[in-house]
Amino acid sequence: MSSSDGGDDGSASSGAGSGPVVLGSKPIEDGFSQLRVTDLANGGAANDGDAEAAAAEGSGGREGIAAEVGEVEDGGAASARAGGRSEIEEIGEARVMWRSNSEGEGEAQGSPSSSGYAGERGSSGGSGSGSGIGEEEDEIEEVRSDAVSDSQAAWMPGKRHVDEDDASISWRKRKKHFFILSHSGKPIYSRYGDEHKLAGFSATLQAIISFVENGGDRVKLVRAGKHQVVFLVKGPIYLVCISCTEEPYESLRGQLELIYGQMILILTKSVNRCFEKNPKFDMTPLLGGTDVVFSSLIHSFSWNPATFLHAYTCLPLGYATRQAAGAVLQDVADSGVLFAILMCKHKVVSLVGAQKASLHPDDMLLLANFVMSSESFRTSENFSPICLPRYNPMAFLYAYVHYLDVETYLMLLTTSSDAFYHLKDCRMRIETVLLKSNVLSEVQRSMLDGGMRVEDLPIDPLPRSGSLLPRLGQGRPVTDSQESLKEAYAGIGGPAGLWHFIYRSIYLDQYVASEFSPPFNTLRQQKRLYRAYQKMYASMHDKGIGAHKTQFRRDEHYVLLCWVTQDFELYAAFDPLADKASAIKTCNRVCQWVKDVENEIFLLGASPFSW
Amino acid sequence: MGCSSSLPGNPRPPAARAFLADGPVGGEPYRARAPVEPRPSSACADTAGCLGRFSRVFGVACVLLYVGSSRVCRSGLGFGEFDGWNCLRDRASGRLGGLNSENGAVNDAKNLRVKLVLLGDSGVGKSCIVLRFVRGQFDPTSKVTIGASFLSQTIALQDSTTVKFEIWDTAGQERYAALAPLYYRGAAVAVVVYDITSPESFQKAQYWVKELQKHGSPDMVMALVGNKADLQENREVTVQDGIDYAEKNGMFFIETSAKTADNINQLFEVYIIIAVSKYYILKLFFCSQEIAKRLPRPTPS
Numbered sequence: 049m050s051s052s053d054g055g056d057d058g059s060a061s062s063g064a065g066s067g068p069v070v071l072g073s074k075p076i077e078d079g080f081s082q083l084r085v086t087d088l089a090n091g092g093a094a095n096d097g098d099a100e101a102a103a104a105e106g107s108g109g110r111e112g113i114a115a116e117v118g119e120v121e122d123g124g125a126a127s128a129r130a131g132g133r134s135e136i137e138e139i140g141e142a143r144v145m146w147r148s149n150s151e152g153e154g155e156a157q158g159s160p161s162s163s164g165y166a167g168e169r170g171s172s173g174g175s176g177s178g179s180g181i182g183e184e185e186d187e188i189e190e191v192r193s194d195a196v197s198d199s200q201a202a203w204m205p206g207k208r209h210v211d212e213d214d215a216s217i218s219w220r221k222r223k224k225h226f227f228i229l230s231h232s233g234k235p236i237y238s239r240y241g242d243e244h245k246l247a248g249f250s251a252t253l254q255a256i257i258s259f260v261e262n263g264g265d266r267v268k269l270v271r272a273g274k275h276q277v278v279f280l281v282k283g284p285i286y287l288v289c290i291s292c293t294e295e296p297y298e299s300l301r302g303q304l305e306l307i308y309g310q311m312i313l314i315l316t317k318s319v320n321r322c323f324e325k326n327p328k329f330d331m332t333p334l335l336g337g338t339d340v341v342f343s344s345l346i347h348s349f350s351w352n353p354a355t356f357l358h359a360y361t362c363l364p365l366g367y368a369t370r371q372a373a374g375a376v377l378q379d380v381a382d383s384g385v386l387f388a389i390l391m392c393k394h395k396v397v398s399l400v401g402a403q404k405a406s407l408h409p410d411d412m413l414l415l416a417n418f419v420m421s422s423e424s425f426r427t428s429e430n431f432s433p434i435c436l437p438r439y440n441p442m443a444f445l446y447a448y449v450h451y452l453d454v455e456t457y458l459m460l461l462t463t464s465s466d467a468f469y470h471l472k473d474c475r476m477r478i479e480t481v482l483l484k485s486n487v488l489s490e491v492q493r494s495m496l497d498g499g500m501r502v503e504d505l506p507i508d509p510l511p512r513s514g515s516l517l518p519r520l521g522q523g524r525p526v527t528d529s530q531e532s533l534k535e536a537y538a539g540i541g542g543p544a545g546l547w548h549f550i551y552r553s554i555y556l557d558q559y560v561a562s563e564f565s566p567p568f569n570t571l572r573q574q575k576r577l578y579r580a581y582q583k584m585y586a587s588m589h590d591k592g593i594g595a596h597k598t599q600f601r602r603d604e605h606y607v608l609l610c611w612v613t614q615d616f617e618l619y620a621a622f623d624p625l626a627d628k629a630s631a632i633k634t635c636n637r638v639c640q641w642v643k644d645v646e647n648e649i650f651l652l653g654a655s656p657f658s659w
Numbered sequence: 660m661g662c663s664s665s666l667p668g669n670p671r672p673p674a675a676r677a678f679l680a681d682g683p684v685g686g687e688p689y690r691a692r693a694p695v696e697p698r699p700s701s702a703c704a705d706t707a708g709c710l711g712r713f714s715r716v717f718g719v720a721c722v723l724l725y726v727g728s729s730r731v732c733r734s735g736l737g738f739g740e741f742d743g744w745n746c747l748r749d750r751a752s753g754r755l756g757g758l759n760s761e762n763g764a765v766n767d768a769k770n771l772r773v774k775l776v777l778l779g780d781s782g783v784g785k786s787c788i789v790l791r792f793v794r795g796q797f798d799p800t801s802k803v804t805i806g807a808s809f810l811s812q813t814i815a816l817q818d819s820t821t822v823k824f825e826i827w828d829t830a831g832q833e834r835y836a837a838l839a840p841l842y843y844r845g846a847a848v849a850v851v852v853y854d855i856t857s858p859e860s861f862q863k864a865q866y867w868v869k870e871l872q873k874h875g876s877p878d879m880v881m882a883l884v885g886n887k888a889d890l891q892e893n894r895e896v897t898v899q900d901g902i903d904y905a906e907k908n909g910m911f912f913i914e915t916s917a918k919t920a921d922n923i924n925q926l927f928e929v930y931i932i933i934a935v936s937k938y939y940i941l942k943l944f945f946c947s948q949e950i951a952k953r954l955p956r957p958t959p960s
Contacts, residue, residue: 314834315834333832333833334832334833334834335834336781336803336832336833336834337781337803337830337832338803340803418805422802422803422805423802423803424786424802424803424804424805424808424830425805427786427790427802427808428808428809428810428828429808429809429810430805430806430807430808430809431806431807431809432805432806432807432830433806433835433838434806447806465838465841466841466844468809472809
């Protein structure tokens with residue numbers, strides 16, 4: 049493997065630990081052993097794993113954590129390979145350094161030096177708690193109040209840290225970066241920092257991708273210490289995620305797909321033509337003002353299960369209420385509207401498509417994200433072109449969007465660009481009916497009441513045609529056995545230590561998640577659970593291994609039980625001390641419960657096959 | 660419809676809109692920062708000026724409806740005052756039938772509907788102008804408009820005439836530029852906005868003017884608006900530049916501040932209404948011509 053030029057201090061011959069100058073170098077092999085280039089079939093490529101640690105940069109005593117990168121961009125002469133390598137090396141070292149810190153005590157302070165990415169987590173390294181997955185925040189500097197239980201409450205939309213670039217320590221310490229760049233290396237979007245200042249860094253990413261492509265291959269993932277660098281190539285658009293959050297590759301890739309989809313939703317795939325005309329085309333102006341859309345999507349990667357389940361969720365509503373909403377939407381759909389969607393935040397109230405038109409859950413997620421993150425929809429009626437990537441990535445549809453109240457909004461999609469006044473009329477008709485039939489007030493009540501709670505899980509398999517809502521409306525009658533079981537678990541969670549569950553119906557493309565209740569009081573805990581589910585989902589759908597049917601996993605935080613059948617998938621979290629047999633029994637009960645109330649928690653009849 | 664051929668038409672393409680560039684009152688030139696008049700109605704009462712003429716327009720419209728005589732109509736309106744009316748007539752005569760749906764400014768005698776579109780670079784304050792006018796609010800935190808927002812506002816004039824503005828507030832982002840025709844098609848009024856502190860936005864405004872001249876309806880009334888007039892100390896585009904460009908292109912010009920509400924009501928309630936009413940007068944005139952033709956003529960003795 050050719051040793052690279054500039055920036056590398058010493059070249060280690062191979063992956064074995066003849067590490068060059070590294071501070072606190074004990075676990076170095078460890079770091080390197082983690083270096084693994086996946087999916088690089090071509091011979092030479094594997095050599096990228098050769099570790100050459102760049103000189104660690106810590107001067108003085110407190111250095112420590114931030115790993116330094118070799119001169120990635122300064123070495124303008126450096127070949128693509130050199131760029132790629134230094135990247136990898138570096139992160140290997142980052143791991144080393146980090147470890148040395150966690151043993152020691154050093155105040156976490158990276159020292160800024162050469163440019164390049166070294167997004168190792170820094171100052172939070174000292175936090176005493178064992179760092180499980182998802183325990184760390186994505187952003188070290190973000191202070192979140194643990195008291196907030198609404199998962200979105202603490203998050204402010206919009207792009208932050210625009211003043212950063214790849215030379216700033218804070219930027220390097222970010223735990224999860226997302227980049228969109230063009231095939232000529234021009235930055236298009238970066239989660240953190242100013243795109244224009246990141247031109248050199250994007251060029252490096254582009255160099256890595258195109259180097260591998262020149263060898264007739266594709267790079268999908270580079271694993272380096274705690275970091276994963278995930279690549280996704282979509283024609284002239286490259287997407288990259290650099291993350292040390294320990295999320296599975298499949299999940300990160302799915303997130304990149306969604307980001308790409310969000311871009312398509314705004315611009316359609318015909319942007320590709322701009323690149324055919326001019327490979328150096330600068331796309332940033334085209335995306336002007338959409339930072340909030342992307343940042344809110346990325347934020348949803350840490351709270352919204354729809355992002356990995358590829359399913360949508362409905363607002364719990366009485367069957368008749370939902371039918372009433374559906375009927376008026378259906379009226380409208382028959383008059384030439386392609387899709388009529390009534391949503392409350394990210395939950396669907398009702399949804400109707402014209403004949404033969406079906407809406408992919410991912411499109412709904414992206415559309416809802418687009419609408420909710422753009423303030424301008426809230427101020428007035430709006431008529432905008434949007435593209436549904438799964439429906440037709442090449443063409444714009446026209447969306448009429450109107451907020452009926454603070455959280456409930458109506459979206460009417462059509463193919464006709466001059467249908468505004470028609471859609472406006474439709475909206476007025478719909479609004480009148482919804483007000484008359486009290487749908488809107490029911491929606492608001494449901495938002496306040498919340499959905500299924502594990503504490504309410506019926507203990508006995510009562511053969512009742514259960515209804516969720518009346519019980520939610522007027523305090524919950526609690527049976528004796530429920531009471532006693534609850535006491536056994538000191539008031540936490542539901543029966544048998546059930547803390548939380550997600551049920552996904554495969555036919556309906558819908559899921560239902562129970563409300564967060566103790567002990568998931570904090571955002572941090574909720575995010576950890578979310579990440580655990582995400583991991584579980586990835587492992588259950590790993591094509592290499594074959595689909596599992598059930599999985600039971602116990603760790604120090606909880607017991608996770610996953611059960612996949614042809615009809616549904618159930619993910620449940622229990623008390624870490626929960627008994628396996630009773631957990632399984634509880635899962636059965638959850639399924640029964642969901643079936644009992646499916647009229648209220650799911651939108652039935654949305655698929656052409658059901659009545 | 661052949662009325663254009665029978666009249667001494669004087670097609671002057673460059674001046675097509677020039678008749679709108681003269682002043683609201685007696686041809687007095689538009690001033691950059693016209694003195695604030697509280698409500699148009701009071702202006703009307705006090706001066707019997709522009710709005711006096713405006714309400715007369717509606718009075719005559721009634722006359723037209725039940726008398727239907729071109730002679731009455733002509734004397735009532737005093738068309739001689741409007742320079743360039745006959746060239747407008749040439750264009751308008753082509754589609755007298757389409758008064759209602761084709762054009763944004765229409766209607767029965769007492770209720771005028773004005774479809775209006777705002778265009779301009781992103782961040783010049785289009786949404787702020789609209790929100791100031793429609794809701795009387797100003798929100799300094801910038802919210803990027805997506806596609807186009809639709810707002811409407813109805814104002815009542817002294818003579819119980821109502822004018823309903825239907826406003827398309829378009830997004831200034833580049834990606835929506837190609838979709839602008841969607842919104843300005845059929846608009847009676849296009850308001851092109853720039854930011855007086857940003858020469859680039861002034862350039863962009865000129866781009867929009869050219870675009871409208873090329874692809875917009877020739878009947879469209881155009882306004883050039885320099886916003887953020889409260890930021891005098893950062894001014895980069897002089898008042899004179901704005902006036903000059905507007906005059907050259909047959910637009911009217913005004914500087915506004917959505918933040919201080921300066922000239923906002925002026926813009927909508929005086930300038931735009933007047934411009935539209937002029938247009939409306941002419942439309943009525945041609946209608947009356949058409950009607951007159953069909954009426955039995957008194958035989959000259």
